[in-house]
Amino acid sequence: MFTKLAIAAAIVTQPAFGIETNTVDTNTLLIDVENTIGDTCIKDFNTNPTADLFPTKWSSPSIKTYGDVDLYGAKFEPSVTTELLDITYHNNYKIIHNKFVNATYLLYQCGTEPPVEEVESGNHKLILEVPHKGGLLLTSTVQIPAIELLGLRSEVKAYVGNTKWISSPCLNYMLDEGEIINVDGDRDDVGHSESASSVEAFLAAYPDALVLGGPYDNPDAANTMVIAGSQENTNVGQFDWIAFYAALYNKEDMSNRIAGSAQQNYDCASENSYFLSTSPIQRKLKATTSTTRRVAEGEEDGRPTLLWASWFSGYGWSVASCPTYQSDTECEWAAACNVKILSRPEGVGNAPESLGGRYWYLSDEEFLEFGKDADRWVYKSQHWLKVFEEKGEEYFQQFKAYRNQQVYDTQGVSPNSWYEQRLAEYYVVGMDVCAIMGVDDGLHKSRWLRNIFNDPIGVMPQCNVAEIDEPYVAPVSECMPIAAKLNVASKGEGEVNVKDNAGAVSAVQGFTLIASLAVVASLW
Numbered sequence: 001m002f003t004k005l006a007i008a009a010a011i012v013t014q015p016a017f018g019i020e021t022n023t024v025d026t027n028t029l030l031i032d033v034e035n036t037i038g039d040t041c042i043k044d045f046n047t048n049p050t051a052d053l054f055p056t057k058w059s060s061p062s063i064k065t066y067g068d069v070d071l072y073g074a075k076f077e078p079s080v081t082t083e084l085l086d087i088t089y090h091n092n093y094k095i096i097h098n099k100f101v102n103a104t105y106l107l108y109q110c111g112t113e114p115p116v117e118e119v120e121s122g123n124h125k126l127i128l129e130v131p132h133k134g135g136l137l138l139t140s141t142v143q144i145p146a147i148e149l150l151g152l153r154s155e156v157k158a159y160v161g162n163t164k165w166i167s168s169p170c171l172n173y174m175l176d177e178g179e180i181i182n183v184d185g186d187r188d189d190v191g192h193s194e195s196a197s198s199v200e201a202f203l204a205a206y207p208d209a210l211v212l213g214g215p216y217d218n219p220d221a222a223n224t225m226v227i228a229g230s231q232e233n234t235n236v237g238q239f240d241w242i243a244f245y246a247a248l249y250n251k252e253d254m255s256n257r258i259a260g261s262a263q264q265n266y267d268c269a270s271e272n273s274y275f276l277s278t279s280p281i282q283r284k285l286k287a288t289t290s291t292t293r294r295v296a297e298g299e300e301d302g303r304p305t306l307l308w309a310s311w312f313s314g315y316g317w318s319v320a321s322c323p324t325y326q327s328d329t330e331c332e333w334a335a336a337c338n339v340k341i342l343s344r345p346e347g348v349g350n351a352p353e354s355l356g357g358r359y360w361y362l363s364d365e366e367f368l369e370f371g372k373d374a375d376r377w378v379y380k381s382q383h384w385l386k387v388f389e390e391k392g393e394e395y396f397q398q399f400k401a402y403r404n405q406q407v408y409d410t411q412g413v414s415p416n417s418w419y420e421q422r423l424a425e426y427y428v429v430g431m432d433v434c435a436i437m438g439v440d441d442g443l444h445k446s447r448w449l450r451n452i453f454n455d456p457i458g459v460m461p462q463c464n465v466a467e468i469d470e471p472y473v474a475p476v477s478e479c480m481p482i483a484a485k486l487n488v489a490s491k492g493e494g495e496v497n498v499k500d501n502a503g504a505v506s507a508v509q510g511f512t513l514i515a516s517l518a519v520v521a522s523l524w
Contacts, residue, residue: 041111042092050091053109056253058087058243061260063236064267079233082240087247090115095124096247100228103219107132107247125219131249134208137183137199143212143227144168145424146245149258151471155249157209158183158202160195167416170463196221210248235329235426236263254471261478266427268479270336273439275482277303277338304437306334306341307374307401309367311387315352316361319344319370329426330378337434342374364391368398376436377401378408382415384452405453408436412450413458422448425474441482447475 042053060081086097093108093115106124108114114127135157138144144166147156153170158181166172174180183202184195196218203209203223213221215228229241239262246255308320308330322331322343334341348370349362362370371377377399379387384407388396396402410418412432422429425448432449434440450457464470 042109043111045092045109045112049112052089053092053112054089054094054250054252056256057089058247058252058256060086061236061240061263063234063263064270079237082232082237084228084231084237085241085244087243087252093118094130094247096225096244098219098226098228098244100215100231101219101226103226105225109250126223126225128210130247132210134210135206137202137206137209137211139195139212139217140214141165141167141420142214142230142423144171144420145472146242148472149242149424150246150249150251150254151469152245152249154179154469156180157206160184160199162186165416165419167414167420167460169460170465170468173463173465174468233329235266235332235430238329239263239423239426262427265479266336266430268481269427269431269434269440269444270338272441272479272482273337273434276441277439303338303340304375304439305373306330306339306433306437307371307377307399308334308341308380309371309377310379310381311383311391312361313390315355315359316349316363317367318359318361319367321360330380333430333433336430337437337439339433339437339439342371344370364395368395371401372399374399374401375404376406376408378410378433378436378449379452380410380418382409382411382418382457384409405451406436407452408446408449409452410448410450411457412446412448412455414460415457417458417460418448421472424472425476427479428474428476431476431479441480444476 045051045053063080063082084099086099088095088097092112093106096105096107098104103125104123106114106118106127107130108127110129110131118124119127132155136147136152136155137158137160138147138156139160147153148168148170153174156171156174159166159171159175160183163172163175163182163185166175171180175182181202184198199211200222203211207223209223211221211224213219213224213226215226215231217224217226219226225244227241227244229238229244232238232241236259240259242255242259243252246252309317312318320330320334320341320343322334322341331341331343344360344362348366349360351357351360399407401407410422413421429448431440431444432446435442435444435446436449436451446455
């Protein structure tokens with residue numbers, strides 16, 4: 001029975017994790033190694049209760065901060081690691097700590113027993129066996145990317161809310177085939193809290209299912225683990241919560257590789273942008289052991305300017321408000337690409353009390369004055385045509401970005417993917433921003449940001465049903481570090497001169513074009 005304290009789960013029938021004789025303590029070898037990598041639980045754990053059953057562990061990343069307090073003023077200090085998640089390991093069990101809601105969950109290896117003192121302490125919201133075998137109930141589309149990256153689609157047993165917002169081809173296929181139950185499918189106000197009675201009814205039929213709640217859902221609700229990755233203030237930190245999902249299935253090795261590769265590509269794209277930027281010509285990178293902080297330039301430094309804004313009917317224009325990196329982290333993407341993003345001046349606009357005074361909106365007149373001279377405009381929505389018809393072309397002709405056909409929306413992959421698959425590809429969006437701003441090697445074709453004048457609206461591919469549990473892999477080539485391929489002319493410690501290397505940059509672009517032909521295949 002799945003309760004607040006424990007799950008009495010059946011024998012595990014899926015591979016748990018691998019133990020290699022050259023990577024573990026010799027004491028661990030007293031356990032039947034085949035049972036840790038086969039289709040059954042650990043046997044004879046009591047012969048050596050001090051053995052480490054989790055040789056592959058999650059560890060928090062070191063995050064390069066894209067700009068420091070000088071870049072956006074003293075109001076914001078970006079994180080240099082994942083702030084709200086922690087996972088500790090204790091031989092046969094591990095503890096996940098969601099710091100946002102201050103909730104802990106104890107996960108113990110199947111075939112062993114959780115420590116009595118931990119069970120009796122009452123400190124943990126849930127105590128459950130891993131790998132988890134009761135299935136998952138998802139409460140938000142933002143939870144889907146991690147599931148697909150880890151190849152866990154078949155673990156999803158139910159989804160709460162209106163499925164029209166789901167863009168995953170395979171989850172839609174599973175819903176159509178009845179493999180995933182839709183709970184409260186007629187609700188547009190999707191969420192665990194609003195559907196509490198329906199979730200309870202589902203759990204009555206599936207008592208071992210695990211409910212994945214959102215950051216503001218009730219952490220004390222039955223069978224619920226709260227996911228709060230969206231509350232991290234960096235892209236890397238948000239993505240790193242893939243480890244939460246992985247820990248349920250002892251897939252930390254896989255999540256470590258996925259997260260590490262994503263961060264490597266993101267940092268590479270940023271370094272390329274700084275290297276190729278027309279301004280500043282010279283730049284110094286101040287490095288410490290854990291982070292790279294870039295010295296900010298002055299306001300009038302010649303960098304291209306980015307307008308990040310969309311229209312909300314009945315409220316007004318929503319624009320970037322840097323230095324807050326949270327939400328869609330447009331401020332971070334701009335800083336990563338060394339471009340200037342237009343940020344709402346303090347006191348400009350209105351914050352409706354009906355929305356708690358948290359969200360600011362500009363009038364048409366305020367917005368025109370604010371964004372008319374921006375070089376590029378990202379309209380973060382799929383409703384450009386609707387606002388275009390409402391405002392008229394005469395209004396938009398006053399914007400430089402529109403006149404130069406440099407307006408982009410977020411329908412490059414599909415109309416609804418921005419709040420789902422995009423979360424699996426934050427580094428690709430970073431590469432997109434650098435590309436549309438003209439500060440990349442010129443070889444990356446923007447995938448998520450669609451030029452409204454030239455590019456078609458994206459269409460999701462069909463699900464490859466034969467390989468429905470294959471992990472999702474983004475269909476983009478890996479970033480090639482330009483500076484590492486060049487004989488950079490040094491101008492002093494930490495400084496480089498772009499003009500001196502213009503020919504070399506051109507040469508490496510050709511090299512990168514050849515390398516980019518090895519494109520990663522998309523597995524859906």
